[in-house]
């Protein structure tokens with residue numbers, strides 16, 4: 001009996017050690033957004049220049065609804081108004097989607113397999129494309145122009161004031177040697193971010209749609225995706 005307990009204890013230590021090792025490896029491989037930007041403004045992962053930076057206000061708008069009601073109201077709504085959203089709302093939306101809820105541990109509101117944190121969130125509006133720098137709580141313009149219409153051909157999408165594009169960066173997923181396994185985890189991780197967007201929109205009474213029918217080739221060129229994929233896009237706006 002004593003021996004079995006000792007063996008179980010020893011196995012627990014080995015298992016915990018292995019997991020801790022795995023976590024450290026994952027964190028080392030992660031390229032935090034701020035580190036990925038070079039002195040000259042280019043990115044290591046997509047080499048886009050930062051043309052302008054918008055500091056975001058704290059994320060404390062639209063998050064008051066009781067959770068039961070948030071779940072009750074969660075739905076896909078294509079009745080999106082073209083009106084601009086207040087910047088406070090945009091800040092809360094981005095934080096809810098993919099912000100850091102435990103900044104001291106570099107951890108986010110959405111989980112990711114082996115803590116790869118492989119997603120980058122881009123905000124498209126009718127003036128440009130912006131990288132969401134969650135660490136700095138800012139939006140960094142990486143391209144000018146109205147490219148919302150380039151994401152999707154669906155009318156409700158093109159009329160939305162903003163759209164979030166969820167991009168998996170496979171450079172942060174090198175721990176998955178098997179491509180099928182990597183793609184599986186990238187798809188699962190995407191779902192958490194997408195659901196966070198849905199839940200925030202429910203809470204803030206906004207309309208959104210998870211859109212898989214998007215122009216991935218165009219997005220890869222616009223964003224400068226080298227080793228990754230634009231998985232889903234969410235147009236977001238006030239409801240009609």
Ligand SMILES: Cc1cc2nc3c(=O)[nH]c(=O)nc-3n(C[C@H](O)[C@H](O)[C@H](O)COP(=O)(O)O)c2cc1C
Nearest residue numbers: 074075076077078154194209210211212213214232
């Ligand atoms: C992965 C995924 C991809 C989707 N792609 C599209 C899309 O390209 N266009 C669209 O109008 N709706 C799209 N939807 C929305 C679904 O049609 C919607 O979630 C479904 O009808 C269920 O409705 P509900 O979200 O209100 O429960 C997508 C949903 C998911 C989860």
